[in-house]
Amino acid sequence: MLVTHLECLRCGNHYSMDPRAYLCPRCGTGGERADPGILDVHYDYVAARRSLPFLARNDVFRYMPLLPVRGAAPVLPAGATPLVPAPKLAQRLGLAALYLKDETRNPTRCLKDRATAIGATLALESGATDVYCASAGNAAISLAGFAAHLGLRCHVFVPSYASPTRLDWLNRFGAQTHVSSGNYDQAFAEAEQTGTENRWYSRNCAFNPFLVEGKKTCGLETAEQLPGAAADLVIAPVGDGCTLAAIGKGFREALELGIARRLPRLVGVQAEGVQPMVSRYRGGVPAPDAETAASSIAVRRPRNALRLLGELRASHGEMLAVPDAAIAAAQQRLAEDGGIVAEFTSAVTLAGLEALAARESLAGKTAVLVITGGRLD
Ligand SMILES: *Cc1c(COP(=O)(O)O)cnc(C)c1O
Numbered sequence: 001m002l003v004t005h006l007e008c009l010r011c012g013n014h015y016s017m018d019p020r021a022y023l024c025p026r027c028g029t030g031g032e033r034a035d036p037g038i039l040d041v042h043y044d045y046v047a048a049r050r051s052l053p054f055l056a057r058n059d060v061f062r063y064m065p066l067l068p069v070r071g072a073a074p075v076l077p078a079g080a081t082p083l084v085p086a087p088k089l090a091q092r093l094g095l096a097a098l099y100l101k102d103e104t105r106n107p108t109r110c111l112k113d114r115a116t117a118i119g120a121t122l123a124l125e126s127g128a129t130d131v132y133c134a135s136a137g138n139a140a141i142s143l144a145g146f147a148a149h150l151g152l153r154c155h156v157f158v159p160s161y162a163s164p165t166r167l168d169w170l171n172r173f174g175a176q177t178h179v180s181s182g183n184y185d186q187a188f189a190e191a192e193q194t195g196t197e198n199r200w201y202s203r204n205c206a207f208n209p210f211l212v213e214g215k216k217t218c219g220l221e222t223a224e225q226l227p228g229a230a231a232d233l234v235i236a237p238v239g240d241g242c243t244l245a246a247i248g249k250g251f252r253e254a255l256e257l258g259i260a261r262r263l264p265r266l267v268g269v270q271a272e273g274v275q276p277m278v279s280r281y282r283g284g285v286p287a288p289d290a291e292t293a294a295s296s297i298a299v300r301r302p303r304n305a306l307r308l309l310g311e312l313r314a315s316h317g318e319m320l321a322v323p324d325a326a327i328a329a330a331q332q333r334l335a336e337d338g339g340i341v342a343e344f345t346s347a348v349t350l351a352g353l354e355a356l357a358a359r360e361s362l363a364g365k366t367a368v369l370v371i372t373g374g375r376l377d
């Protein structure tokens, strides 16, 4: 394993690798208002470069030198999703090229499976029998599927508004489902209390520093797949912030290893109703607290804000908010002109790109939309 150390994103303290490491002991959860002390995994990139080329495998373990695991576990195969050209959409927006990173092809139809593959591997490596997470649905379904396949007991905590479709997936996978009386943030608090008490293995990106390492393989893969090894823009939905930040980390590592030619500008998109990361990116301008149908990103208290802000700075990126009506129209256009059925949340990417195109010329540019999930409710 080429992990050198873990570094707190808040105070900068270093720690040695431990598969059960969660938060920085000094910063902890940050209490009610401050950011938690989430750890970031660092590697020996000189050694990683020497171990190239990456493994000839069709899953996240292709990137083994850049993963915090001892070996590839026999988990459901996540990753190795196609980068699909979308010429009709590119033309409509005046882009040179547009690609859809089709994460709907993961085992449970969502990018979350990349993180679960690493979380499940570490759960096995640390001898856990029970795993848990809080989730608006996708992370829970992902964990439930991987746990079913491995024979681990799975406990999931979902908000009151989790759709019958999502609950049905959880039931089919045999998860112990706790439906909260409140929103995602309340389900999160309930999960942490019960999970910590029982010492279950946590699949919450707000605590577990290793899950983002699974998600970053989406960035590494995209960098390898892009013709010319470069894009100008990579656009993803933002809830907690971990997904887009992870993709940014993947691209930085691809650049470090000489796989990407340059860093794309990261653009994070939220729904207008729940846009705390947009507000924070703009220096704290107050944002409305309303509802949105983009339930997979309706996170009112993002825990990975510091990680995402760091990646946005590194890539000269930015955050945008789009109204639900624009998301609905974009979801339909993705199907009609892109041939892909995205879940409502994932369509914020096209709505965000359209908002960008209305503001500035995208002539000559190459963009990637990360179609994070494909489950319709
Ligand atoms: C979880 C999720 C996201 C956002 O990921 P965060 O890490 O919470 O920012 C985006 N799209 C879908 C479909 C998701 O399930």
Ligand SMILES: [Zn+2]
Binding pocket: 008, 009, 010, 011, 012, 013, 024, 025, 026, 027, 028, 037
């Ligand atoms: Zn710290």
